[in-house]
Amino acid sequence: MDVMEAARRAEAAGRHIIHMEVGQPGTPAPRGARAALAAALEAGQLGYTVALGLPELRAGIAALYGRWYGLDLDPARVVVTTGSSAGFILAFTALFDAGERVGLGEPGYPSYRQILRALDLEAVGIPTAPENRYQPVPEDLPEDLSGLIVASPANPSGTMLGHGPLRALIEAARARGAAFISDEIYHGIHYEGRAVSALEISDDVYVINSFSKYFSMTGWRVGWMVVPEGHVRTIERLAQNLFICPPHASQVAALAALECTDELERNVAVYRENRQLMMEGLRAAGLASFAPPDGAFYIYADVSDLTADSRALAAEILHGAGVAVTPGLDFDPARGHRTLRLSYARSSGEIREGLARLKDFLSAR
Numbered sequence: 001m002d003v004m005e006a007a008r009r010a011e012a013a014g015r016h017i018i019h020m021e022v023g024q025p026g027t028p029a030p031r032g033a034r035a036a037l038a039a040a041l042e043a044g045q046l047g048y049t050v051a052l053g054l055p056e057l058r059a060g061i062a063a064l065y066g067r068w069y070g071l072d073l074d075p076a077r078v079v080v081t082t083g084s085s086a087g088f089i090l091a092f093t094a095l096f097d098a099g100e101r102v103g104l105g106e107p108g109y110p111s112y113r114q115i116l117r118a119l120d121l122e123a124v125g126i127p128t129a130p131e132n133r134y135q136p137v138p139e140d141l142p143e144d145l146s147g148l149i150v151a152s153p154a155n156p157s158g159t160m161l162g163h164g165p166l167r168a169l170i171e172a173a174r175a176r177g178a179a180f181i182s183d184e185i186y187h188g189i190h191y192e193g194r195a196v197s198a199l200e201i202s203d204d205v206y207v208i209n210s211f212s213k214y215f216s217m218t219g220w221r222v223g224w225m226v227v228p229e230g231h232v233r234t235i236e237r238l239a240q241n242l243f244i245c246p247p248h249a250s251q252v253a254a255l256a257a258l259e260c261t262d263e264l265e266r267n268v269a270v271y272r273e274n275r276q277l278m279m280e281g282l283r284a285a286g287l288a289s290f291a292p293p294d295g296a297f298y299i300y301a302d303v304s305d306l307t308a309d310s311r312a313l314a315a316e317i318l319h320g321a322g323v324a325v326t327p328g329l330d331f332d333p334a335r336g337h338r339t340l341r342l343s344y345a346r347s348s349g350e351i352r353e354g355l356a357r358l359k360d361f362l363s364a365r
Helices: 002-012 031-043 055-069 083-095 110-118 163-175 229-243 248-257 261-285 310-321 348-364
Strands: 078-081 101-106 122-127 147-151 179-183 206-210 223-226 298-302 339-343
Touching (some): 055 223, 078 083, 078 229, 083 110, 083 223, 101 110, 110 122, 147 163, 163 179, 261 348, 310 339
Parallel strands (some): 147 179
Antiparallel strands (some): 078 223
16 A cells, blocks of 8 residues: 555656556456446436345356356355454454464465454465465464455466475365365466356355456445355354445455456456566566466566665655565564565556566666
């Protein structure tokens, strides 16, 4: 957020900034989603829905699991949420009591840690290794965990877990008596192999997903979770009291977005092109130490040969090159001072321009 604010100030002063710090698509919601909402606005009132979400949307999400993973998912296990953030709050509240320890890989999405702390839970960082492509492995896990959250594709690295490694983590969590939460919000955005859902391995998991990334609906604040059958009533009670319901308007748009596959796959084709541009361009600029991303739209680069203060380097790049990048400190408090996350979610033209600026800046530094 600090980087985004600094970039905003630079733009307000008249500079052209290339945004590689933003973790959101550069495309709008699908046309079909926007048209469905426009029609709903003219048709009548959009009020409260039931706490678990529109039944037709829950059924549509369940059908998506059939198309993507070949799963026959009961719509009753699907809970529509106010973005994935509400899903994390609901999952952590339902599964854990105050003071319990929940493991998460580092580098990882920083809000896991902050939501856990806000709920008086202990976030246990699990350092991951480049040779494991910044994903946790069973031997990394402490014994005394009440839960484990894993993301594939991951933020900030974009790396994914295959069927075998994901199964090993689920089984390792089960052996410790720990609940398993799978963050799958970047599913749909993958390149050389598809992402594996934890639901392909076990029904005794929580899966959290969102319309923000693949469906290009970040600001609409609509996501979903899939929970074991016996947990639905607990989640329903929590959701009703914490959120009442997800935004009705966003649910209408999300239902239509499920049918906009052609447009969404064109977006993924742009990310695929940008991924190749980034890997080639960063290496040409001297930023060659990273795990090639399998999905999402990020590269997490080791810049320890350039700095021991990634926040200062990010500020220097913004000032000198007009490119906004994210320091690794949020993703890994212990080691992130030597890393940067770079997003390639914008247009290919912007990515090319940003890479050219980075190369010129770093070569003159």
